[in-house]
Amino acid sequence: MASITPTPLIFQNLVRVSFSAAFPTRNPRRQHLSYLRRTPHASAISAASPAVSKPDVLVDSLLSKVLESDRGVLLTREDHRKVAEMVRELERFCVEKPVNCPLIFGEWDVVYCSNPTSPGGLYRSALGRLFFKTKEMVQVLEAPNIVRNRVCFSILGFIDGEVSLTGKLNVLDEKWIEVIFKSPEIKIGGLELAYGGESEVKLEILYVDEKMRLGKGSRGSLFVFRRRDIV
Template sequence: MTSMAASATSVALLPSKLVFRGRFEQSRSKFLTPTSTSSFPCHSISISSPFHRRKPFGIQASVSISDPQVRTGPDDLVASILSKVTGSDRGVLLSEEQHKEVAEVAEELQKYCVNEPVKCPLIFGAWDVVYCSVPTSPGGGYRSAVGRIFFKTKEMIQAVEAPDTIKNKVSFSALGFLDGQVSLTGKLTALDDKWIRVVFESPELKVGGLEFQYGGESEVQLQITYIDDKVRLGKGSRGSLFVFQRRV
């Protein structure tokens, strides 16, 4: 998966007091029913967890939309949600109604989520943060109305590395000519089949030729609500919705 001090935001990028903080949300978020024909592979993996339950693998889902004669599947829903968030500056440019539309598609996609998404190997890899329902959560003060005047976000990337490492990075241009980035490295722990917790080390800030660490550890919690080979959806502990798109 908000001034310049480390607090927490979801499995996401920098501390909410600078960027993502470790939760996908400024305070606590710091990352099934009828049968689906979804075909993406998802064999179990092991992430450190206090829970030891195992369930048989299965993908279950149902889609209910306004026209009962029309049915759609996860591929169509993924294409729909990406079309709604692309070019939105990670949600900043969307209206309230458009945010609602994104949430509706995400809710339908959730019905197609695998039973134990935290054990799905598709979680690994590099992901772009392409949307957040609270636009200032991924980026903190840099993403506020005033912050965006001085800082242009270039990339928001989350890399999930086996077995349990998360590396988050936000790169930006300050005043149009000074490049910088903030990065976090954290350890991931599964809380149950869908929720994960990440404890991040102190963030690193690089601006021009300067490089230093500041603040302390931060913690995030995120529910994985859908994952496939293209996108991952996450919901913070206070309900912020995140859309990640796999980097190619």
């Protein structure tokens, strides 16, 4: 079993699925609405009433495209192109200074990556998926600056495992953040250990609302996150 252990690859790649930043809040949605009223960019969108629902339509279309795709693995090149187009459209509706938007906080499922093997490495490749079944990829953003990534998987369908990372978020500008992660922690069966050293990643927030968050890594990979408490 040691020959197929995923730990080094997961550790090196899981950090690419994190982004966020901001300030604490008790009622994110209410603060977000008032934030939109103060934002010129959002006001311009609201002025054209027929376009108000367009972000919702795009969000639903994007989710319908990626949710059954094994986080992008099953999509064709044309499908990835269409996803990228929808991401660009939604980016036009992003609030100003998204790092300050309280809606970034919460628990998020990673539902898509334009480079499907990026969050997980070789174990997410065609060969790796024969041995490892990804059960969930989750990112938790806690105010004011904590990021937690978690990948749960099973080996050959009967050995459960989990890799987790905890990091501190630093705001670089209105859209870009940097996350510095501590050593990854691994759980495979009854075994628990830490592996490797610190790592860091820079990410851009492209869009955020009550249901979805979009981001782009420093190497250009696109990520789609869906909020976990949205049915």
